[in-house]
Amino acid sequence: MDTSIGLQFLGEILGTFILILFGGGVVAGVVLDKTKATGAGWVVITIAWGLAVAMGAYVSGYLSLAHLNPALTIGLAAAGNFPWADVPAYVGGQFIGAFLGATVVWLHYYPHWKATKDQGAKLGVFATGPAIRHYTSNVFGEVVGTFALVFGILSFGANVNIGAGYNPLIVGALIVVIGMSLGGTTGYALNPARDLGPRIMHALLPISGKGGSDWAYAWVPVIGPLLGATIAATAYKAIINHEVSAWLFVSIIVLVIVEFIAMSADKKAGNN
Template identity: 60%
Template sequence: MFAEFLAEMIGTMVLIIFGGGVVAGNLLKKSKAEGSGWVAISVAWGLAVTMGVYVSGTVSDAHLNPAVTLSFAAIGEFSWDLVPAYIGGQLLGAFLGACVVYLNYLPHWRETKDQGAKLGVFATDPAIPHYPSNIISEAIGTAVLIFGLLAIGANQFSEGLNPFIVGLLITAIGFSLGGPTGYAINPARDLGPRIAHFLLPIQGKGPSNWSYAWVPIVGPLLGGVIGAVVYQYVFLKSSVVGIIVGVVALLALVALSTTFSIVKSNQEKSNKAAMKRV
């Protein structure tokens, strides 16, 4: 079990070094990669996952993500006994990887005045802060991730090619679904570096936005289990249960998002009316 813990820790650390590193290069002032953009970030995160899987895959199952570990355990594809060791390794590895990124860009923190950019190197932040919608976005992205991982695992690839295909899946999710929240789709990827941001002596760093920190935890865990259950019952058990779960989950998300949108719209109208009366 200790070997698996170390493998998940090192694999996740590698993931964050490459993934967090490309964000730092894009956001921090006077970096030669400053302004490289979303395409570079999405591609690099895919490669980051690929490298992390290559590093740890021969020892552990290279989950590198608590949502993957929990989802696979929920459908019987992974032992519950190993869940604490895997998640513990993932969180520690993500924290250590963020520390490496901090050290690599050490002179650039002082040059960067934007507190949001500094936090963005470590943790995700929504383009439009709206927690219900943000949770839905994270849930959808992670459901697609878990569904895709199970589908990839069911296919036969040349030896050593599987991690590269997984990296392409991550890149595709970044391009297509990552815009609203920055696609954490991994509680360790967000929580470990956010803790590092909170603890490290970063010049003028500002708050770590803990009020949002629960979103990239709850959303991925919820979406991951939904994606796993749908795949299991549709493809492994040839049952309509998976289709029903998927449709119900989708309708529930639509209903929730619609309800919150209506409530917010009514609040904005009430606020405008109150301001006119004043």
């Protein structure tokens, strides 16, 4: 990038803010009571989330690399395609943008929180949750979905037939198909800032009638995307550039360890 790291930091804030504003906004419109979009359904949510990612990338793309996702940033750094020194600024900007976006969604739908009795629906505006709580499968689902996202993004960037100006829309389409095909199990976080940032705001904001923030599950949409993105970025480099990074083996080993821990947690909780 020709811009300073300060401007890139600002770009990640703005882009992630837009991503959460539109993404969290559509979920609020669909699941909260007495909105004009109440009950519009999963298809509306998945399409709007894809467009939210695209719009966020367009907003930030002239300032930063429009990662908008700590998993993508860290995965690219592990693959040697992004400087580790810039990771804190990018990840910090992404979380700040997520905090701001979640707060504005809360304010925008302010009277609807009181009108909605379902505490799970209120949390769902801010953070993902599993359709069936089975940590082993939930982690695997987030890894697979994020792998598909990052491998797809890298493939789009290498495809000379796609104009650079269309890349955000293509990535948005990828988000839509991931949501429709794979997202029904966990809500397809794919992005630690997208899930953890708003989850923190759910815990902090005085939301009328809210319940708990489900911290027992919060590690899944953080660890899963980080591992999926790192495996995807390093595997892509190994396949396309024939450069094998130690991070590929480390991330696979960590995934195996995490899955064994998840299996133990499922067994203890009776999640068979």
